Amino acid sequence: MPQIPPTIKDGQEGLYLPNAEGQTLDPADWEGFRTQAHQMLDDMIEYTRKIRERPVWQPIPEEVRARFQGPAPLEPSSIAEVHREFMDHILPFAVGNVHPGFMGWVHGGGTSVGMLAEMLAAGLNANLGGRDQIPVEVERQVSHWMQEVFGFPESAAGLFVTGTSMANFIALVIARDVRLGCEVRNLGVAAESKQLTAYGSTAIHGCVSKAMDLCGLGSDALRLVSTDNRRRINLTALESAIKKDREAGFTPFLVVGSAGTVDTGAIDDLAELAAFARREQLWFHVDGAYGALAMFAPEQAPKLRGIEHADSLAFDFHKWGQVPYDAGFILVRDGALQRKAFSASSAYLARETRGLAAGSPWPCDFGPDLSRGFRALKAWFTLKVYGTRTLGSVISRTCDLARYLEQRVVDAPELELLAPVELNIVCFR
Numbered sequence: 001m002p003q004i005p006p007t008i009k010d011g012q013e014g015l016y017l018p019n020a021e022g023q024t025l026d027p028a029d030w031e032g033f034r035t036q037a038h039q040m041l042d043d044m045i046e047y048t049r050k051i052r053e054r055p056v057w058q059p060i061p062e063e064v065r066a067r068f069q070g071p072a073p074l075e076p077s078s079i080a081e082v083h084r085e086f087m088d089h090i091l092p093f094a095v096g097n098v099h100p101g102f103m104g105w106v107h108g109g110g111t112s113v114g115m116l117a118e119m120l121a122a123g124l125n126a127n128l129g130g131r132d133q134i135p136v137e138v139e140r141q142v143s144h145w146m147q148e149v150f151g152f153p154e155s156a157a158g159l160f161v162t163g164t165s166m167a168n169f170i171a172l173v174i175a176r177d178v179r180l181g182c183e184v185r186n187l188g189v190a191a192e193s194k195q196l197t198a199y200g201s202t203a204i205h206g207c208v209s210k211a212m213d214l215c216g217l218g219s220d221a222l223r224l225v226s227t228d229n230r231r232r233i234n235l236t237a238l239e240s241a242i243k244k245d246r247e248a249g250f251t252p253f254l255v256v257g258s259a260g261t262v263d264t265g266a267i268d269d270l271a272e273l274a275a276f277a278r279r280e281q282l283w284f285h286v287d288g289a290y291g292a293l294a295m296f297a298p299e300q301a302p303k304l305r306g307i308e309h310a311d312s313l314a315f316d317f318h319k320w321g322q323v324p325y326d327a328g329f330i331l332v333r334d335g336a337l338q339r340k341a342f343s344a345s346s347a348y349l350a351r352e353t354r355g356l357a358a359g360s361p362w363p364c365d366f367g368p369d370l371s372r373g374f375r376a377l378k379a380w381f382t383l384k385v386y387g388t389r390t391l392g393s394v395i396s397r398t399c400d401l402a403r404y405l406e407q408r409v410v411d412a413p414e415l416e417l418l419a420p421v422e423l424n425i426v427c428f429r
């Protein structure tokens, strides 16, 4: 019988990673690992607790950057050493969005609760592509909560994705398949005589154009419509763009409404847009990447009136929901259409009525990803620990802060307000 070499060699006791022969990746010394793990957790708690004492952002010194250009490691290092490297050379040079003084773009700040949930999810290392497991039920529960929050019907389906770029892409694929029929999945758009066109305001996010490209329709087929003085899509201009396209032989199929544009936080008149889309028989998708969760704030929510009529809604828990990156979400009014657009059968994904292979439909039937992490856990934790009321009041506070800044800008003769303040974005010069 071949000899199995010992897992720890003399002199390697301090290594928490495998022995030289690599029979296992388990810690060689669990107690030492525990001490190290507690140290790492303490360091992160201290980092978060004292974040106000740090700069929001600092430039990366050349010698630090150079450390990240070496070759792939062949030999093991101790976890303590690698952690030291993290503390010294990674942690100080991140974007800074955890800092309360970070006010750029629409980055979320995350929470300490979300950080812990990430750790638990990583420990479980669940793959949420499918199968009968409670992590999938957690994702379904968050989806039900969102269905409730946004006034979607029972037929709705929800799915965690990386971010709104992916969520918008998924929505466009569903809308495309609804208009062209699911044969397009086999035949491709090249076999199609119809030329589909989509519509959104000039303020919509660039990822919508990218999604048009990715689903084979081409970014030129996205028509950007002018906006009114509140940067909302101009419905008269939209109507005439569609009419013109129809006369020229195009097939309009989709209108994208914005619930908080990336640059000024503008919100289209979603109720009017929903009614318009229904009349014109267009798929109505709402990009609510950052603004949709204003639903949690009772005094902001009325601005989103009409969102409940969307055929699909994309938003990010990692923005105003303060869930750590990444945690995008797509909610589709008729989940059956989403499933038609993405399900595919293969022997290795066969479904059973009991056992681990039960529980169909699976999340992989609703989007392009098969392997999927447990993003739902950090959102579930965040929602349960804070409740939507507290998250909503934090959202409200950021809007109040924006109103305060708006007033300061208006009061200062040397400053000029460049766009109306709708939510929590203030543009001025």
Ligand SMILES: Cc1ncc(COP(=O)(O)O)c(C=O)c1O
Binding pocket: 106, 162, 163, 164, 165, 166, 205, 207, 260, 261, 262, 287, 288, 289, 290, 316, 328
């Ligand atoms: C309105 C809007 N749409 C889409 C996106 C893209 O979302 P993500 O970065 O999560 O992919 C953003 C990002 O800021 C956004 O603000």
